[in-house]
Amino acid sequence: MSQLKVAIVGGGIGGLVLALALRARRIDFELYEQAQELREIGAAVALSANGTRELRRLGLSQQVEGVSVIPSALVIRRWDTGEIIAEHPIGREGVYEATFGAPYYGVHRVALMQALADRVAAEGLHLGRPCIGVDESRAGAEVHFADGGSAPADVIVGADGAHSVIRPHVVGDIRGRFSGTVGYRGLVAARDLPALPDPAPLQFWAGPGRHLLHYPINGGRTINFLAVVRVPTWTQQSWMEECAVSDVVGAFAGWHPAVTEMVGSTDVGARWALHDLEPLTRWHTERAVLIGDAAHAMVPHQGQGANQTIEDAIVLADCLCDARNKRGLAAALRRYEQCRRKRTVAVQWWSRRTADLMHLPDGPEIAARDALFADLYSQLTWIHSHDAHASTVSSAPRSTRTQAALTRSQ
Ligand SMILES: Cc1cc2nc3c(=O)[nH]c(=O)nc-3n(C[C@H](O)[C@H](O)[C@H](O)COP(=O)(O)OP(=O)(O)OC[C@H]3O[C@@H](n4cnc5c(N)ncnc54)[C@H](O)[C@@H]3O)c2cc1C
Numbered sequence: 001m002s003q004l005k006v007a008i009v010g011g012g013i014g015g016l017v018l019a020l021a022l023r024a025r026r027i028d029f030e031l032y033e034q035a036q037e038l039r040e041i042g043a044a045v046a047l048s049a050n051g052t053r054e055l056r057r058l059g060l061s062q063q064v065e066g067v068s069v070i071p072s073a074l075v076i077r078r079w080d081t082g083e084i085i086a087e088h089p090i091g092r093e094g095v096y097e098a099t100f101g102a103p104y105y106g107v108h109r110v111a112l113m114q115a116l117a118d119r120v121a122a123e124g125l126h127l128g129r130p131c132i133g134v135d136e137s138r139a140g141a142e143v144h145f146a147d148g149g150s151a152p153a154d155v156i157v158g159a160d161g162a163h164s165v166i167r168p169h170v171v172g173d174i175r176g177r178f179s180g181t182v183g184y185r186g187l188v189a190a191r192d193l194p195a196l197p198d199p200a201p202l203q204f205w206a207g208p209g210r211h212l213l214h215y216p217i218n219g220g221r222t223i224n225f226l227a228v229v230r231v232p233t234w235t236q237q238s239w240m241e242e243c244a245v246s247d248v249v250g251a252f253a254g255w256h257p258a259v260t261e262m263v264g265s266t267d268v269g270a271r272w273a274l275h276d277l278e279p280l281t282r283w284h285t286e287r288a289v290l291i292g293d294a295a296h297a298m299v300p301h302q303g304q305g306a307n308q309t310i311e312d313a314i315v316l317a318d319c320l321c322d323a324r325n326k327r328g329l330a331a332a333l334r335r336y337e338q339c340r341r342k343r344t345v346a347v348q349w350w351s352r353r354t355a356d357l358m359h360l361p362d363g364p365e366i367a368a369r370d371a372l373f374a375d376l377y378s379q380l381t382w383i384h385s386h387d388a389h390a391s392t393v394s395s396a397p398r399s400t401r402t403q404a405a406l407t408r409s410q
Contacts (some may be wrong), residue, residue, distance in 0.1 A: 002025070002026060002320070003324065004027055004154045004322050004323065004324070004325065004326065004329070005029075005153050006022060006027060006156075007151060007155070008029050008030065008031040008158045008159050009143060009159060010029070010032075010033065010158065010294070011032075011035070011117070012161055012309075013112070013113070014159040014292030014294075014309040014312060015031055015033065015160075015310070016113070017054070017055075017058070017310050018291065018317060018366065020058045020120060021314050021317035021318075023120075024317075027317070027321060028124075029124050030145060030151060030369065031120070032145070033128065033129065033246065037127060038112065038114075038153050042241055043106050043185050043187050044187075044217045045106075045107055045109050045406070046106050046107075046202065047064075047105045047106075047307060047384065048307050049101055049103065049104065050307050050341070050383060050387075051306065051311070051402055052103050052104070052105060053387060053388075054389060055310065057314075059119075060326050061117035063118070063119070064112065065285050066165075066295045068105035068111075068217075069107075069216045069217050069219065070090060070103055070106075071201050071202040071215050072089070073087055073090050073197075073202070074088045074089075074090055074208060075201040075202075075203045075204070076373050077203065077205050077256070078207070080254070080256060082205075085287075085370050085374070086374045086405075088376055088377055097136070099377060099381075099384075099385075100384040101387070105158070106224065108218060108222075128143050128213035128303055129146075130145060131146075131215050132144050133158065133165065134154070134156050134166060136169075136286060136288060138160065138286070140153070141287040143156055153391070154329065155289065155333070156287060156288045156315065157288075157289055158170065158197055158289070158292060159286065159292055160318055161292065161293045162275065164293075166290060166294060169223075170282065170288055170289070170290055170374055171281060171290075173384065176277055176280055176297060177273075177277070178275055179274045179299045179352060179355070180230055180231065181230055181274045181299065181355055182227075182228070182234070182249075182273055183227065183300070184227040184229075184271050184272075185200070185225070185226050185268070186225050186263070186266035186267075187217075187222050187225075188223045190220060192376075193223060194261075194263055195261045196258045197258060199216055199220065199223055204358065204384065205258075205259050206359070210227070210251060210255075210359065211355070211358040211359060212225060212227045212228070212252070212255075212262065214226075214262065223262065225262055225263070227252065229271075230359055232362060234273040239272060240272050240273070241273075245264060245266070245267065245268050246267050246304060248263045248271070269312075276297050277293075277297045279341070279348065283336070283337040284333040284334070284337055286333075291309060291313055292312055292313075293309065295305055297346070298344075298348040298351045299348075299351045300351070300353040301350055301354040302347060302383070304347050304383065309345055311340070314389050315340055315388050315391075316334055316336045319335045319392065320332055320336075320394055322335075335395070339391065339392055339395060343386070346382075347383060351398065357369050357372065
């Protein structure tokens, strides 16, 4: 058993995966979540091999696979004619898993959270405890709660999302930057989409200043979609604004009937301003550290926010496992940031770039863009084939024991 006591603030995907990864490495944790129950905002999430590989290692294959759908392929179509620009198999003939070493899943967020929460169980989990700030000294750290209470820890992990209350303590008051795009999210019954050529793939429709992404969940009976529209500014205080279905239908006027049918067939009630974070200058202090959206919120156009968060959780757990006690803590947090920063900055950049490529106007640049899409799997290899645990183990000082601790616990 490690001598470290870890306080995790936030019970989203990052906080829960970290809790499971720490338990697998026999490190004590307490997880504090502001909500009275564990839940996720939004409809579905796509998990790629770099994320599912780690969920498998945590022994979650059955639970996650049981509530997921593997899309047949990744297809990119033109906005008006529906002509296929690029098609790459995913589930079909197992090509994706053979290429990247683990499966690709579309999963309802509620089902994913339930699968994670069931495994974390009640031990070490504190719901309804909003954190309002933290303190640290050379001797230790403390989490402070809205109810006036506080809790001691050796290290505090800010897994509290894009509006993190831990981030100002680590790096100052950094706000999200607006990406110039808004998103409309919805769920539609597949049977209500007669114009859709094929509901089984994960499919992009790319056109000037907009795109639509959709994939099947819920045994293929439901289609989850995210419609993205470029807008000049976002002036609201909140990142979310109520809207009518006619707003999104109007934004896609003239597009292929499968697109207008999908965005018009659901009760879209809001549009979300898509933000990301400027790369932070630091991710940790002596005793506090950030993971997930708190460290590197990104726009969702590569479907990588949750997957990078899972990677963070695994790498941090490995680094803390190697530290074993308070003396090794500072080096462990430094190593975690070194392992994660460059990679997540690159994924943030690619996520923004993807929307730029999707949104090109018809014209001379389209041919080069389409050639890039046709070669997509080689472009994505560095993201999807990454093995976060193996890369941390291989970067470990020789005297440490990540691998041994993990093997013992399985
Ligand atoms: C439209 C859209 C689509 C997306 N699609 C994908 C996708 O397909 N694939 C993918 O990989 N990613 C996707 N993402 C990104 C992904 O959802 C996030 O990156 C991921 O959920 C981040 O996880 P997290 O644990 O860091 O933060 P969060 O999920 O935000 O969790 C933070 C938790 O902390 C809690 N909390 C916050 N403040 C406090 C406090 N003060 N005290 C205690 N608890 C607190 C919150 O209640 C919450 O439970 C998408 C994002 C968007 C917006």
